[in-house]
Amino acid sequence: MSEPTGAPIQLGVNIDHIATIRAARGTRYPEPIQAALVAEQAGADAITLHLREDRRHIQDRDVHLLKGILQTRMNLEMAATPEMVEIACAVRPSDCCLVPERREELTTEGGLDVAGHIDMLKEQTARLTDAGVRVSLFIDAEAVQLEAAAEIGAPVVEIHTGRYADARSLAARAEELRRIAEAVARGQALGLQVNAGHGLDYPTVEAIAALPGVRELNIGHAIVARALFSGLEGAVAEMKRLMVQAALLGQHART
Numbered sequence: 001m002s003e004p005t006g007a008p009i010q011l012g013v014n015i016d017h018i019a020t021i022r023a024a025r026g027t028r029y030p031e032p033i034q035a036a037l038v039a040e041q042a043g044a045d046a047i048t049l050h051l052r053e054d055r056r057h058i059q060d061r062d063v064h065l066l067k068g069i070l071q072t073r074m075n076l077e078m079a080a081t082p083e084m085v086e087i088a089c090a091v092r093p094s095d096c097c098l099v100p101e102r103r104e105e106l107t108t109e110g111g112l113d114v115a116g117h118i119d120m121l122k123e124q125t126a127r128l129t130d131a132g133v134r135v136s137l138f139i140d141a142e143a144v145q146l147e148a149a150a151e152i153g154a155p156v157v158e159i160h161t162g163r164y165a166d167a168r169s170l171a172a173r174a175e176e177l178r179r180i181a182e183a184v185a186r187g188q189a190l191g192l193q194v195n196a197g198h199g200l201d202y203p204t205v206e207a208i209a210a211l212p213g214v215r216e217l218n219i220g221h222a223i224v225a226r227a228l229f230s231g232l233e234g235a236v237a238e239m240k241r242l243m244v245q246a247a248l249l250g251q252h253a254r255t
């Protein structure tokens with residue numbers, strides 16, 4: 001049976017670590033705004049930025065400036081706190097991805113425990129939705145979290161791919177890929193848009209992009225790292241090429 005041909009897979013370029021380099025010296029460069037425009041020109045379908053409670057990289061001014069400049073979509077990542085929900089309702093990005101946050105963490109460590117915070121997240125989701133923001137929940141590849149996301153009315157989930165990306169053996173990576181594939185299928189069956197992200201790199205992205213039903217990948221650290229040696233435009237273009245090619249080959253193999 002031929003698979004319904006949906007929209008081509010999309011790439012959200014996360015510019016956090018452009019801002020990390022800026023924060024290293026407290027300078028005005030590199031400018032995340034410039035990075036966002038270069039990434040869009042190179043094929044990014046959205047710009048993702050994580051306004052953390054500790055402002056370790058992305059700053060409030062980045063969010064406000066980009067809102068009026070981006071040609072594609074803003075995907076604002078944030079903790080589900082009153083402060084951040086207020087900022088998001090004022091800025092009104094196209095998308096808002098609610099992520100767990102701990103000040104001590106080096107980077108995001110796991111998915112949001114939606115099932116354990118139904119009432120609070122239902123309220124935050126409703127407030128953001130009423131402000132015209134599409135809500136995504138960053139969750140682990142677990143059925144209980146997918147069902148909770150559907151229950152609170154979030155239209156989008158982003159499956160945490162960190163354990164897949166960081167797997168130390170092919171067997172472990174294959175097991176994580178299986179879990180993610182199951183989660184994508186379950187999310188689709190629940191009527192959710194299913195995105196994925198965290199830790200994806202050039203060698204690991206294709207297997208995720210080839211999964212049927214994955215709509216968008218959010219990738220940042222690996223792109224910024226590659227950009228140091230081959231430029232941001234080329235790093236974005238190559239990631240987008242790998243993803244689209246893998247998705248098309250995966251679709252063709254299933255028909």
Ligand SMILES: CC(=O)[C@@H](O)[C@H](O)COP(=O)(O)O
Pocket residue numbers: 014016017050077099106107108138197198199218
């Ligand atoms: C939620 C996620 O996996 C990333 O998008 C997040 O932005 C990681 O945080 P840092 O960018 O601060 O590492």
Ligand SMILES: NCC(=O)COP(=O)(O)O
Pocket residue numbers: 014048158196197198199200218219220221222
């Ligand atoms: N939500 C994942 C994201 O935006 C980018 O994560 P990473 O590629 O920087 O690990």
